[in-house]
Amino acid sequence: MTPQEGSQSNLKRETIQRFISAFIVAPFVVFCFVSYNSLVGLVAAIVMISAGELFFTTIKKYNTWLSFTYTAVVTTYPILYGIAFREHPLELLSIVYIVGIVIALSRVRNRDVITEIYFAYSTALIYIAFLLSFFIPLYDKFGPAVALLTLTIAWAYDSFAYAFGMVFGKHKFGSYYSPNKSWEGFFGGIFGTFMYIVLYQLIANAFFHSNMRLSFTLKVMIAILTGLLDTFGDIFESSIKRHYNVKHMGNLMPGHGGMLDRIDGLLFITPVVYIFLNMLYK
Amino acid sequence: MTPQEGSQSNLKRETIQRFISAFIVAPFVVFCFVSYNSLVGLVAAIVMISAGELFFTTIKKYNTWLSFTYTAVVTTYPILYGIAFREHPLELLSIVYIVGIVIALSRVRNRDVITEIYFAYSTALIYIAFLLSFFIPLYDKFGPAVALLTLTIAWAYDSFAYAFGMVFGKHKFGSYYSPNKSWEGFFGGIFGTFMYIVLYQLIANAFFHSNMRLSFTLKVMIAILTGLLDTFGDIFESSIKRHYNVKHMGNLMPGHGGMLDRIDGLLFITPVVYIFLNMLYK
Numbered sequence: 001m002t003p004q005e006g007s008q009s010n011l012k013r014e015t016i017q018r019f020i021s022a023f024i025v026a027p028f029v030v031f032c033f034v035s036y037n038s039l040v041g042l043v044a045a046i047v048m049i050s051a052g053e054l055f056f057t058t059i060k061k062y063n064t065w066l067s068f069t070y071t072a073v074v075t076t077y078p079i080l081y082g083i084a085f086r087e088h089p090l091e092l093l094s095i096v097y098i099v100g101i102v103i104a105l106s107r108v109r110n111r112d113v114i115t116e117i118y119f120a121y122s123t124a125l126i127y128i129a130f131l132l133s134f135f136i137p138l139y140d141k142f143g144p145a146v147a148l149l150t151l152t153i154a155w156a157y158d159s160f161a162y163a164f165g166m167v168f169g170k171h172k173f174g175s176y177y178s179p180n181k182s183w184e185g186f187f188g189g190i191f192g193t194f195m196y197i198v199l200y201q202l203i204a205n206a207f208f209h210s211n212m213r214l215s216f217t218l219k220v221m222i223a224i225l226t227g228l229l230d231t232f233g234d235i236f237e238s239s240i241k242r243h244y245n246v247k248h249m250g251n252l253m254p255g256h257g258g259m260l261d262r263i264d265g266l267l268f269i270t271p272v273v274y275i276f277l278n279m280l281y282k
Numbered sequence: 283m284t285p286q287e288g289s290q291s292n293l294k295r296e297t298i299q300r301f302i303s304a305f306i307v308a309p310f311v312v313f314c315f316v317s318y319n320s321l322v323g324l325v326a327a328i329v330m331i332s333a334g335e336l337f338f339t340t341i342k343k344y345n346t347w348l349s350f351t352y353t354a355v356v357t358t359y360p361i362l363y364g365i366a367f368r369e370h371p372l373e374l375l376s377i378v379y380i381v382g383i384v385i386a387l388s389r390v391r392n393r394d395v396i397t398e399i400y401f402a403y404s405t406a407l408i409y410i411a412f413l414l415s416f417f418i419p420l421y422d423k424f425g426p427a428v429a430l431l432t433l434t435i436a437w438a439y440d441s442f443a444y445a446f447g448m449v450f451g452k453h454k455f456g457s458y459y460s461p462n463k464s465w466e467g468f469f470g471g472i473f474g475t476f477m478y479i480v481l482y483q484l485i486a487n488a489f490f491h492s493n494m495r496l497s498f499t500l501k502v503m504i505a506i507l508t509g510l511l512d513t514f515g516d517i518f519e520s521s522i523k524r525h526y527n528v529k530h531m532g533n534l535m536p537g538h539g540g541m542l543d544r545i546d547g548l549l550f551i552t553p554v555v556y557i558f559l560n561m562l563y564k
Contacts, residue, residue: 058397090371091560094416094553097408102514109458111524115340118522119401122408126379134376176391232384240400242393271376278373 015166021253022155029151033144040082043135048075050132050260051124053250057241058120062113066104070121073100077129082136089133097125123240127267128260134271142277145210149200150273154266156196157189157226164188177239186227194223218280222273229272230265237264297448303535304437311433315426322364325417330357332414332542333406335532339523340402344395348386352403355382359411364418371415379407405522409549410542416553424559427492431482432555436548438478439471439508446470459521468509476505500562504555511554512547519546 032042051074055067077096085092100121108114139147165185173181197219204210214222237260241249250258314324333356337349359378367374382403390396421429447467455463479501486492496504519542523531532540 091553091557094413095557097413098511098514098550098554101409101518105459105514105517105521111459111521114459114521115398115401115525118405119397122404123400126404126408127383131376131379177387177393177396229380232380232387235387236383239387239393239396243397268380271373272380275373275377 011166018162018256021256025253026155030148033139033148033151036082036139039139039144039147040078040136043078043082043132044075046259046263047078047129047132048072049250049252050128050258050263051075053252053258053260054124054128054240055120057244057246057249059113059117062110062117063108066107066117069103069107070100070124073103074121074124074129077125078133078136081133086136086140093125093130096129097122100125127236131267131271132263134274138270138274138277142281145204145208145212146277149197149204149212150270151266152200153193153196153222153226153273154230154263154269157193157223157230158265160192160196161185161189161227161230164192175235177242178235181231181235186231189230190223190227193226194219197222222276225272225276226269229268233265233268236268237261293448300444300538303538307535308437312430315421315430315433318364318421321421321426321429322360322418325364325414326357326360328541328545329360329411329414330354331532331534332410332540332545333357335534335540335542336406336410336522337402339526339528339531341395341399344392344399345390348389348399351385352382352406355385356403356406356411359407360415360418363415368418368422375407375412378411379404382407409518413549413553414545416556420552420556420559424563425492427486427490427494428559431479431486431494432552433548434482435475435478435504435508435555436512436545436551439475439505439512440547442474442478443467443471443509443512446474457517459524460517463513463517468513471512472505472509475508476501479504504558507554507558508551511550515547515550518550519543 029042032038048071052067052071055070059070060067073096077092080092081089101118104114104117104121108117135147135150138150162185165180165182165188168184168188169180169182171183172179173183173186175181197214201210201212201214201219204212237249241247248257249260252259253262256262311324314320330353334349334353337352341352342349355378359374362374363371383400386396386399386403390399417429417432420432444467447462447464447470450466450470451462451464453465454461455465455468457463479496483492483494483496483501486494519531523529530539531542534541535544538544
């Protein structure tokens with residue numbers, strides 16, 4: 001085998017791994033949408049794994065104890081929000097933030113690394129816990145069909161963008177932090193997402209007594225928003241990985257990298273879809 | 283003059299400067315509590331100045347344009363929250379956060395400094411804009427007398443802690459980031475804050491038709507909370523200053539340092555007082 005052939009066969013193996021991993025994990029995730037409480041549990045589990053990955057990539061080298069403690073602190077946000085403080089997320093966020101800062105102040109006596117610890121903590125709290133927890137009001141207000149659609153359009157966009165990019169990708173964005181993204185992948189991803197929304201609505205209404213009536217324009221707009229936000233969310237996460245010189249945040253799902261690599265785009269999509277639907281149906 | 287006497291006379295001059303600055307600025311600040319809109323303006327102005335100081339201390343050396351832009355982005359939070367989105371602070375926060383991240387991604391192509399930029403941005407958004415904006419619901423729900431009390435207990439604690447610490451301070455906390463804090467200052471500050479609350483309630487009820495009925499226990503609890511939170515808020519800000527090797531974040535008020543040096547404790551006090559009162563009077 002030439003090196004070229006070797007790298008191509010690696011790529012092929014990675015693609016197959018991606019498929020298999022996805023088909024094993026997806027049903028469990030989808031099943032959690034059956035009730036409000038299991039949805040809260042799912043959000044908390046994803047926040048815990050992703051935040052843990054972020055802390056292990058960024059600050060574990062300074063303080064292992066803090067990485068574990070911060071993972072727990074950040075995970076309290078979706079749990080308490082979902083179970084006890086559905087009406088008071090703002091207050092909850094402020095308290096969790098202050099508690100985390102006080103923990104850092106009392107455990108870390110090193111002025112060289114303290115701001116990096118604040119960076120990791122704030123990013124885990126806002127980017128991961130705060131943004132993903134928009135699934136809680138999304139589910140609460142619009143029901144499981146819309147919440148599951150929000151999750152799966154991120155999957156659909158990722159998959160189509162990946163496939164179109166692999167096959168047709170020639171014109172690169174020129175993104176500094178994520179140089180392999182191509183316009184072909186971007187537009188292919190948006191097109192695929194649109195087709196997916198059409199199919200999803202048909203199936204949800206035909207077989208699951210759902211009552212979704214997203215107009216053509218709305219479907220197009222959601223697909224475009226998904227493409228834009230997924231791309232930015234992904235580049236944001238890539239920029240952190242570049243800083244720390246790692247390829248993946250974790251190694252949870254073979255072919256996908258870590259949990260955070262998997263949900264980076266979703267984190268920007270969820271609040272915006274929620275706000276968008278709220279503006280239309282209030 | 284011996285060096286000792288020189289440093290004492292410097293300290294004396296700084297104390298006098300503190301007094302004069304405070305007596306010039308305080309009336310303007312207090313006056314803004316006259317109406318809801320002027321309160322929102324005050325919060326926005328304080329956020330703008332403090333966030334600007336933070337960005338100029340931390341990331342201006344990498345990108346001046348970004349420091350100005352981020353100051354503006356962060357300031358939109360209290361303005362839009364106070365004026366247009368009183369019911370939707372959560373959604374507003376998520377959008378402001380995403381906008382700021384996208385701006386960094388499109389303007390900064392340097393993987394060495396990108397996480398430091400995220401640190402500065404998140405800290406300005408959560409620590410300064412998000413936490414200080416609790417004044418808006420505080421004013422809205424509990425009225426001007428309680429909001430002004432929240433602001434001025436932070437002043438009272440700072441002043442009494444400073445005075446008691448100067449005169450009696452012998453036993454230091456041993457705080458790594460803020461080594462000059464003493465237990466005498468801490469307890470003197472709490473005692474002074476308690477006396478201040480007693481006086482404030484008397485005056486507010488006697489002359490301003492207020493109807494405050496804080497019990498003895500409640501006054502003591504608020505004074506203790508103020509002491510704890512002010513101390514942690516102050517050490518948090520000090521830890522950032524230590525990292526950047528600066529004495530003050532700015533030089534707005536002679537004797538006080540910058541705006542952020544002045545409000546560092548208040549930022550932790552405001553949300554907790556709001557939550558505390560909500561738990562008691564709902």
